[in-house]
Amino acid sequence: MSAAQQTDGLVNWATGLMETLGAPGAGLAIALENLFPPLPSEVILPLAGFTASRGDISLFAALLWTTLGSVAGAFLLYWAGALLGRERTLALARRIPLLKPSDIERTEAWFARHGTKAVFFGRMVPVFRSLISVPAGVERMPAATFLTLTTLGSLLWNTLFVLTGYALGENWHTVSGYVSMYSRAVVAVIVVAVVGFVAVRAVRYRRGDG
Numbered sequence: 001m002s003a004a005q006q007t008d009g010l011v012n013w014a015t016g017l018m019e020t021l022g023a024p025g026a027g028l029a030i031a032l033e034n035l036f037p038p039l040p041s042e043v044i045l046p047l048a049g050f051t052a053s054r055g056d057i058s059l060f061a062a063l064l065w066t067t068l069g070s071v072a073g074a075f076l077l078y079w080a081g082a083l084l085g086r087e088r089t090l091a092l093a094r095r096i097p098l099l100k101p102s103d104i105e106r107t108e109a110w111f112a113r114h115g116t117k118a119v120f121f122g123r124m125v126p127v128f129r130s131l132i133s134v135p136a137g138v139e140r141m142p143a144a145t146f147l148t149l150t151t152l153g154s155l156l157w158n159t160l161f162v163l164t165g166y167a168l169g170e171n172w173h174t175v176s177g178y179v180s181m182y183s184r185a186v187v188a189v190i191v192v193a194v195v196g197f198v199a200v201r202a203v204r205y206r207r208g209d210g
Contacts, residue, residue: 011173014044015051023048023057027065027072030158034073034130041129042175045158049165050172062162063155070123070154071147074133078146081137089138111139116149123153 017025026048033041048066052059086108111118115136122132136146165172 011043011047014047018048018051018057023061023065026051026057026062027069030066030069031073034070034133035076040126041157042161043173045161046165046168046172046175049162049167050169052162053166053169059162059166063159066158066162067151067155070158071151074123074130074150074154075147077130077133078137078141078143081134082140084134084138086138107135108139111135115139115141116145119146119149120153123150124157129157
C-alpha cells in the first residue's frame with residue numbers, strides 16, 4: 001500500500017469517527033495516535049480544524065477534545081510505565097543484548113535533571129510524544145506534574161494544527177506534507193542514534209569491554 005493510500009485510509013477513518021461521534025471522535029483518534037505513533041497527529045489535527053471550519057463541530061470543541069485525547073493517551077502510557085517500575089526495567093535491561101543496567105541508571109539521572117522539560121517539549125516531537133510518557137511513569141513523576149506538563153504541551157501542539165486546518169479550509173491537507181518532513185527527519189535521527197549506539201556497544205563487546 002502506497003503512502004498516499006495509507007493517508008487516504010487514515011483520513012477516511014478519522015472522518016468517520018468525527019461524523020459518528022463529533023468532536024469526541026477527534027479526541028479518540030488523537031488518544032489512539034498517542035498509543036500507536038504511526039497514526040500521525042499532523043493529519044488528524046488539521047482535519048479536525050477543517051471539520052470545525054465547515055461548522056460540523058465547534059472550534060472550541062475540537063481544541064478541547066483533541067487535548068483531552070492527547071492527555072488520556074499519554075496518561076495510559078504513564079500508567080504502563082508506573083506498573084513496569086524501576087526493578088522490572090532493570091531486569092529487562094539485563095536480558096536485552098548490548099544493553100546494560102548502567103544505561104538505565106544514566107537515563108534515570110538524565111530524567112531527574114531534565115524530566116519536566118522533556119515531558120513538556122516532548123509533546124511537540126513525533127515519536128517522543130508517546131515514548132516520553134513511559135519513563136515519566138517508571139520514574140514516578142508526580143501525576144499532577146505530569147498531567148499539567150502534558151496538558152500544556154499538548155494544547156500548544158494541538159492548537160497550532162487545529163487552527164491551521166481551520167484557516168486553510170479545503171486545503172487543510174497541505175500542512176501534513178510539511179510536518180511529515182519534520183517527522184521523517186526526527187525518525188531518521190532516532191534511527192541513526194540507535195544504529196550508532198548498537199555499533200559502538202557491539203565493538204566494545206567484541207573487544208571484551210562489555
